[in-house]
Amino acid sequence: MIELSHVSRTYAPTFGRPARALDDVSLRVAAGEVVGVSGPAGAGKTTLLSLVLGHAQPSSGTVRVDGVEPRRFVEREGIGYLPQPCSLPGGWRVTDALTRLAVLSGVHAQSVHARVDAVLADLGLEDSRRRRLRKLSPDARARFGVAQAVLADRRVIVLDEPLDGMSDDSLERLRNLVITLRAFDRAILIASRDTAALHRITDRVTLIDRGRVRRAGAPRPVTPVDVEAVFHLAVHQGAEHVLGTFPTAIALGKGVFAVRVSGLTVLNHGLRELLERGVLIASVAPAHVGAEPNAYSPMAQVTS
């Protein structure tokens, strides 16, 4: 879905020496993946994201989103994007700002208010709906930034430092939100300085520093055969059969389920059953959150 191939980006100021913000960076984010980009301040994370948005052009290399130039993709479909900082006129009220952005996002006229109410609830901003943006606390402002990014149903979501300014409660909300946003046809790219937090909410993390990839996100370790684990199962068609096969599965989003199984044998048995029922499986991946003891319950809260 998102593909950067040997991308370099050099800033050439009118005065002073050119600065290379990215140097031969390659990165792929497939549909259904949540990928993190981590690194210290000035590492090149924001530059990388601005290339994905088409806000800047690479000095060399290619950037493609869904196989086309980023700007073309953005103007055709839009990207759910949280910039850092997320600036909008401070005099706008939260609801007004989200309504305007929903209209610009192409949300249907009849759905705008319902959609705005839904993201306000998801991000815990109901009490701030009448507040002006300049009056928001740093935590509420951070949540507003995420809210505007997820207003519309997008196939690509890019979040730049979404954790900045967030309280622990808000981090938990964000984590739950990312889980619900996961879909078989959606690529999510998140940049943050907080590598540990990224590891908790993404499938893999690529570390960059001074414009170069220092450590590419490694694939997850193979799940042992006889250990209970949670998997993310994405299906393209036949979603109605999933709960019949995996009764404890939780629907996370459009065709995406969290499935807890007692081992790989049980998982494969269930998958075979689904295939026989004509279900078209898009992906099966170990849920990262499954590594944490309390990870399963927040998902239930979100979907209940």
Add this chain to the structure above:
Amino acid sequence: MRARLAAYGGAQLRDYLAGRALLTVVATGVAAWAYGFTHGLTWSAFDASGGIDARAQLQRAFEFVLTAFALIAAAFAAQGLVAKHRRRGYDLVLFSRPLSPVRYYAQGFVIAGLAAALLGAMAAEVYAVAVHPVSVIGAVAYVLLGWLTVGGLAFLLSTLTVFHVPLLLLILAADLSLDRYVTGVRASGAGSPVLDVAQYLLPPGHVVALLSGSFARGVVDPRAVVWPIVFGVSCVVAALLLLRRRPFGS
């Protein structure tokens, strides 16, 4: 899922009326008060039974106010659009949506121009009914001419630099000064065809400033507005091309 840009026009109109239109009205009011103060204009001048001198004085005052309104409205037409969005980073939030910046800013510019023309029409209508007959259509056309020429220049500068306001004032001041200089040289008998062409090709702020009387009377020589229109359209087209090519966040 495309942006519903036409539906967003209402928000752009609200932004204009609550911000730039208000500034335009206040600034024009200050200019009108200053004119009246410096020309000794009193309320008795608005008396319908006033003589020819009083009516001529009123007509000059109206033309001045019309010129001030058209130029101020034009200068504000693009104010707060591109440069402010870039400087404050609003463009990053806006243009991650399925939205063309060219169409977004073009619509904002057109809405500002039409709203300014509507304000001008209302003011001219009130003046025509209550004080002295003037061509309301002429006043509207004059406001639109100012919007296209000076506003078009302001729009172009706004896509180029954050210093668009001082740059616009500088260009207009240079334009008026050079026009006055060339007119003076010609009056002294030292004019030349080169100077005439140079004067004609100056940014047409000075031409617009001179035309308010003709428009208010509804009698305009079409040749006088050719260069201002060509200049304005060129500026707007250049601004839209720049919007297409220039990266965001810069």
